[in-house]
Amino acid sequence: MSTPAGTEAFDLVVIGGGPAGLTAARDVAAAGGRVMVVDENHAMGGKLRGQLHEDPTDSSWWKGWELAEQGEKDAVAAGARMITDVVAWGLEPGWTVRLTYPAGRNGGPSHLTSRAVLVATGAVERPMPVTGWTLPGAMTIGAAQVLTNIHRVKPGRRVLVVGMDVLSLTIARAMQLAGVDVMGIVLPPTAVEGSSPRATLGRLAPMAKLAPAMYMRLAGRFLGWSWVQALASRLIPRTVRMWGIPLHLRTALVAIQGTDQVTGAVVVNVTADGTPVAGSERELAVDAVCLANGLIPLNELLATLDCAFLRSPDLGGTVPVHSDTLRTQLDGMYVAGNTIGVESAKIAEKQGALVALSIIEDLGLSTRRGCTAAQGALDLVGARRTMEFQFDVNVQRGHDKVQRAWETSGGPA
Amino acid sequence: MRIVGHPVLPDLPADEVGFTFNGEPYTAREGEPVAATLLANGVRKLRVSPVAGEPRGIYCGIGHCYECRVWLNNDTQVRACLTPATEGDSFTSERTEV
Numbered sequence: 001m002s003t004p005a006g007t008e009a010f011d012l013v014v015i016g017g018g019p020a021g022l023t024a025a026r027d028v029a030a031a032g033g034r035v036m037v038v039d040e041n042h043a044m045g046g047k048l049r050g051q052l053h054e055d056p057t058d059s060s061w062w063k064g065w066e067l068a069e070q071g072e073k074d075a076v077a078a079g080a081r082m083i084t085d086v087v088a089w090g091l092e093p094g095w096t097v098r099l100t101y102p103a104g105r106n107g108g109p110s111h112l113t114s115r116a117v118l119v120a121t122g123a124v125e126r127p128m129p130v131t132g133w134t135l136p137g138a139m140t141i142g143a144a145q146v147l148t149n150i151h152r153v154k155p156g157r158r159v160l161v162v163g164m165d166v167l168s169l170t171i172a173r174a175m176q177l178a179g180v181d182v183m184g185i186v187l188p189p190t191a192v193e194g195s196s197p198r199a200t201l202g203r204l205a206p207m208a209k210l211a212p213a214m215y216m217r218l219a220g221r222f223l224g225w226s227w228v229q230a231l232a233s234r235l236i237p238r239t240v241r242m243w244g245i246p247l248h249l250r251t252a253l254v255a256i257q258g259t260d261q262v263t264g265a266v267v268v269n270v271t272a273d274g275t276p277v278a279g280s281e282r283e284l285a286v287d288a289v290c291l292a293n294g295l296i297p298l299n300e301l302l303a304t305l306d307c308a309f310l311r312s313p314d315l316g317g318t319v320p321v322h323s324d325t326l327r328t329q330l331d332g333m334y335v336a337g338n339t340i341g342v343e344s345a346k347i348a349e350k351q352g353a354l355v356a357l358s359i360i361e362d363l364g365l366s367t368r369r370g371c372t373a374a375q376g377a378l379d380l381v382g383a384r385r386t387m388e389f390q391f392d393v394n395v396q397r398g399h400d401k402v403q404r405a406w407e408t409s410g411g412p413a
Numbered sequence: 414m415r416i417v418g419h420p421v422l423p424d425l426p427a428d429e430v431g432f433t434f435n436g437e438p439y440t441a442r443e444g445e446p447v448a449a450t451l452l453a454n455g456v457r458k459l460r461v462s463p464v465a466g467e468p469r470g471i472y473c474g475i476g477h478c479y480e481c482r483v484w485l486n487n488d489t490q491v492r493a494c495l496t497p498a499t500e501g502d503s504f505t506s507e508r509t510e511v
């Protein structure tokens with residue numbers, strides 16, 4: 001770096017180098033913008049880096065790690081600059097992005113100034129408090145994904161997964177592929193909202209209808225449709241298997257055990273509506289417990305600013321009010337990716353391309369005539385409809401609610 | 414606990430960075446966070462909670478929860494799930510008074 005970045009003015013600072021941020025950085029840089037991406041990880045790519053799924057149509061693999069490397073290369077080739085190992089902790093109108101370097105090395109500028117800022121900070125996991133959850137060996141399902149697929153270290157030798165959703169099933173499979181003994185998947189403790197067998201299957205069943213291809217992949221060639229059939233039936237079976245991994249559809253976690261680290265887990269049988277069956281508690285010997293309780297959009301950076309928020313369970317939590325072209329109520333402030341709703345990496349990438357169109361238009365960066373942001377917004381709705389992988393089937397309803405709030409608010413503040 | 418010969422993903426480069434944790438020597442793969450190196454060697458407990466003295470280890474794995482914090486060279490508190498070691502680093506659960 002020839003000039004310290006702190007004294008330079010950027011056209012765009014992107015906070016978060018996941019698929020949304022990297023795509024936007026690439027496109028705005030390609031349109032001639034001066035772009036800087038900051039990310040607190042040691043490598044760019046965000047959650048994409050840890051993803052590994054089998055494609056339902058042709059059995060090829062979705063290797064997030066390779067896609068992340070490519071995304072970074074493309075953004076750099078387009079002229080975007082990057083700083084890793086840095087946390088953005090403050091935003092001041094005008095715009096100033098305050099930075100800190102928690103590792104105490106790889107230091108850099110204390111702040112960046114920019115005409116536009118894109119918040120693309122992604123999503124984080126919703127905690128699942130339960131007795132013993134702070135013991136070493138008890139971790140989120142996302143930590144298990146990162147350890148297994150990125151760092152190639154087994155989360156444990158014998159692992160219990162708690163919580164049944166698209167993510168936990170996918171990651172259980174990834175652990176099994178890597179040689180981990182995944183001894184089973186059980187339901188969250190009964191105190192966790194919506195954790196009963198009926199509620200869990202109620203969430204999964206519509207997805208099986210909307211995305212049969214995904215369930216084919218999840219169920220695997222060997223197991224056929226037994227699980228999907230279980231979803232459709234009124235009697236919930238005790239256990240079904242996926243790739244040989246038992247899914248205990250009527251068993252819930254009670255507590256995680258151990259003194260210095262996890263040595264076991266206590267589980268209990270539950271009725272369809274989640275009432276524990278007295279006397280059915282038993283202990284399982286495991287050295288790791290992976291907790292899956294859904295994802296929440298991460299956007300606390302915007303909370304200090306004068307910008308309205310809206311709660312939407314369809315989107316996974318609270319999100320800043322924004323337009324369908326991903327503009328916020330604040331001039332020069334944009335949002336894209338899981339920070340405004342939990343969705344797959346493919347959608348995050350499309351949102352990155354869309355927000356880039358808005359930024360390019362607003363900053364007057366390129367006169368090249370291509371797709372407008374308004375057209376891009378319509379394409380995104382179409383893409384969502386054909387997506388084979390959804391965290392929540394009602395995600396578009398959530399986005400529509402945000403759009404109505406945007407229109408009622410009269411757009412930019 | 415290392416995963417070798419993964420059926421889908423390519424192998425990672427070999428170990429090459431030496432560091433210590435609570436005085437014990439370990440070898441990390443270049444760029445991997447210390448918590449991953451330690452787990453690969455069967456070490457899960459990274460520190461104890463200041464008040465109750467309860468053990469703590471990796472929880473979120475993505476830098477969000479700060480449960481994994483350790484001291485780097487007795488000088489800075491870092492998140493072990495994000496921070497890679499550089500040659501000769503000393504990581505400790507506690508800071509020692511100097």
Ligand SMILES: Cc1cc2nc3c(=O)[nH]c(=O)nc-3n(C[C@H](O)[C@H](O)[C@H](O)COP(=O)(O)OP(=O)(O)OC[C@H]3O[C@@H](n4cnc5c(N)ncnc54)[C@H](O)[C@@H]3O)c2cc1C
Nearest residue numbers: 016018019020040046047088121122142337338344345348
């Ligand atoms: C644990 C977990 C597992 C997932 N697994 C899958 C999966 O298997 N398949 C799938 O399709 N989707 C998965 N997702 C959804 C995932 O969020 C999207 O696929 C996609 O990665 C979202 O892209 P993004 O660019 O919005 O955010 P992300 O990919 O999350 O990238 C955001 C980046 O911003 C960084 N960041 C956040 N705050 C700051 C800050 N203040 N300063 C600096 N940097 C910051 C983060 O560290 C991160 O690198 C998963 C999500 C989580 C949380």
Ligand code: FES
Nearest residue numbers: 474476478479494
């Ligand atoms: S494990 Fe959560 S910050 Fe490191």
